[in-house]
Amino acid sequence: MTPLGRIIAARIAAEGPMSLSDYMAECLLNPDHGYYATRDPLGAAGDFTTAPEISQMFGEMLGLCLAQCWMDQGRPAPFLLAEIGPGRGTLMADILRTIRAVPGMADAANVHLVEASPALRAKQAETLKGHTPHWHDSIATLPDGPLYLVANEFFDALPIRQFERRIEGWAERQVGLKNDRLVPGLAPPAPAALLAHRTHDTKPGDIVEHCPALPAIAGEIASRIAAHGGVALIVDYGDWRSLGDTFQALKDHQPVDPFAEPGLADLTAHVDFQSLADAFATDATRATAMTPQGVFLERLGITARAQALARNLAGEKLESHIAAHRRLTHPEEMGQLFKAIACHPRGSAPPPGLDLA
Secondary structure (H helix, E strand, O other): OOHHHHHHHHHHHHHOOEEHHHHHHHHHHOOOOOHHHHOOOEOOOOOEOOHHHHOHHHHHHHHHHHHHHHHHOOOOOOEEEEEEOOOOOHHHHHHHHHHOOOOOHHHHEEEEEEOOOHHHHHHHHHHOOOOOOEEEOOHHHOOOOOEEEEEEOOHHHOOOEEEEEEOOEEEEEEEEEEOOEEEEEEOOOEOOHHHHHHOOOOOOOOEEEEOOOHHHHHHHHHHHHHHHOEEEEEEEEEEOOOOOOOOEEEEOOEEEOOOOOOOOOEEEOOEEHHHHHHHHOOOOEEEEOOEEHHHHHHHHOHHHHHHHHHOOOOHHHHHHHHHHHHHHHOOOOHHHHEEEEEEEEOOOOOOOOOOEO
16 A cells, blocks of 8 residues: 555544545645645656647647637736646646737736646746746635636546435445455435436436535636636536546556555546536626537647648658647547636637637
8 A cells, every 4th residue: 555545544444434535635635645746747757648748739729719818808918827737837838939929918928827736836837937937826816817717637636526326315435444455435325415406317326426626616717707807718528517437547648446556646537517617607707618629629720730830740750740630639539528618708709619608
């Protein structure tokens, strides 16, 4: 058992089984042994690869999208150019390079990164050298002002609760101990007010996931855009409404048992985009329709950009470039599993590439 596994096991032995959300939080965010607190998880040497690491085209398309929104809203200056869960800083670097082509936009942008991991903050500082980003532990400490925000594969890493529907009610998934091993189990069935709206579209045996932190984070984004203008672009994997067990662990780019090595594997779950849309809907803001990533990127012009970049490539570099375009857009790769949604002011045009809900 890993050092973190022993800490979790001792807590369970003393206090009883813990919820899946508490388990995820410990595995990912424990200050001494948590997955994100202790490593750079990205790239070939890490455990997974995100869209910005696959190709610069992803960040360029999001940069163009933000630029059009900025122009549509009157070119506010200054404004906050923010990212939550910014990884190595690659996406922000590509966005910053792209918006330099838009007169006045780069000069008006103040870069803010919401990142709790010291290891990743160090990587971001290296990637964004010369841009003097400001770091925050949470969105709540962002300064006031027009907010142009991106979040790529952020919400999937937030801890979730899992419930299995039974005839008697909802049984919550827990993590317990058996023969000195961490194992999943179920609490006794009980009513769950937060799932009262799911009785009409589920049956006994179905699993529903709930992300406790999502409404507050998305709601904070919406309230800032309502007050000061801007837009939030969210890209992540998931679907419109949670149904089924999507809790997973990745290590060395391969699926692993999420209970085997706490702290050494990335833990994620699919995002419930309906919950995002609900949180983005206020008197002053609205959510766009959920759109597959491949469709979103194609509408923004990724194929034309890919063709332009390909003119200067040959051999293995060209093959890699073509594969990257396919991976980002093809329905059998990231194109369908990943979705995009945005929060924007009511009365403003939706961001390019996305439709009104």
